[in-house]
Amino acid sequence: MTPLTSASLRPETRAVHVETPSLSDARPMSVPIYQTSNFAFDDPDALVEAMAHPDGDFVYTRYGNPTTHALETAVAGLEGGAGAVASASGTGAISTVLLATLRSGDHVLAQRQVYGGTFALLTAFADRLGIEVGFIDGDDPAEVAAALRPNTRMLYLETIANPMTRVIDLPAFLAAGNAAGLTTVVDNTFATPLLCRPIEWGADIVVHSATKYLGGHSDVISGVTVFADERRRREVWRHAIELGACADPFAAWLTIRGIKTLPLRIRRQCANAAVLADRLAEHPAVASVRWPGRADHPDHAVARGHLADFGAIVAFDLVGGRETGQNLGKGVRVARLAASLGGVETTLVHPASTSHRQLDAEALAAAGIGEGTIRLSVGVEDPDDLWADLAQALPG
Ligand SMILES: *Cc1c(COP(=O)(O)O)cnc(C)c1O
Secondary structure, three states, rough: OOOOOOOOOOOOHHHOOOOOOOOOOOOOOOOOOOOOOOOOOOHHHHHHHHOOOOOOOOOOOOOOHHHHHHHHHHHHHHHOOOOOEEEEEEHHHHHHHHHHHHHOOOOEEOOOOHHHHHHHHHHHHHHHHHOOOEEHHHHHHHHHHHOOOOOOEEEEOOOOOOOOOOOHHHHHHHHHHOOOOOOOEEEEEOOOHHHHHHHHHHHHHHHHEEEOOOOOHHHHHHHEEOOOHHHHHHHHHHHHHOOEEEOOOOHHHHHHHHHHOHHHHHHHHHHHHHHHHHHOOOOOOOOEEEEEOOOOOOOHHHHHHHHOOOOOEEEEEOHHHHHHHHHHHHHOOOOOOOOOOOOOEEEOOOHHOOOOOOHHHHHHHHOOOOOOOOEEOOOOOOOOHHHHHHHHOOOO
């Protein structure tokens, strides 16, 4: 066979076939970005074998890729799972899990405060696919048994819920779901595996919007699903390759890069959140503060039972109500007005006029969200700078 580097090949051929350098003993410190859709084989039998067992050798990046696989291994390790499937986004991870696990006629029990996009997905599946959805408040694990139907298949929970930082008694709800033989799914985006590992409390599946804390730098959209057992991972992965919300190698690489500093960021962000929550609580323009680490948070005792720290989302209610809430974003200089969260930058948003604008006053109240509620995602900046910024922006 003519070597691809051969000078006898014409430029049109040589331009296409750039040789992949082979490294002998040296190994790259950082996981390389395998920006390739395809993998070439020297041995035809090896390709036949790889096609027959697509979970084995890499063949095609929608099925698997070394960079996305490195991300899967990293997050599965942090969560204490058997394996993981990386996705194009948190929503891609969640929709894949739901579509891979549920069939029409099944009933899902979900926590009422789930992420808005998850609520929209569940509602759409209920409308169009004949999947039944019921919601539980999350106050008492006995709600699970009370809501069970013969067709109930899944219990869907979140570790810390948006925007009011609701923390349900996760171990007790997972125990109730498992006792009923349900597939238990936990969105662990807000807690990250540094604060809670739901598999250790009995979860079957953990989903992440890696866009938030895992990535952590507001530069990537990415998702990961972790499985307690390998059989379920294979089952969901088989559907994941059909559904096609697969991870992109570069996005996976950015997420891996973010994860390296996850413990440092989380420690700092939780510590900053503690400082800001306490200072906000003493400010005359602030009616109330919700941060699970404060003794006055309704779920504080529950959170202490299974969270290593209390997260970096702080919700607070402004005395001035809707108008004051909507205007706070104009006054801040360090914190940024932005809809997303979990990055190194502190961001804030007024849910009543943005993420939850479809809710009228009554529905807002039912969700526990005030007209003047602000959701603060605390970053890694200096806490005194953050406080000075908020203090000058709050109505005097
Ligand atoms: C953002 C978010 C999602 C959706 O993730 P994307 O990466 O935006 O698709 C799901 N769950 C929670 C808790 C989130 O915060």
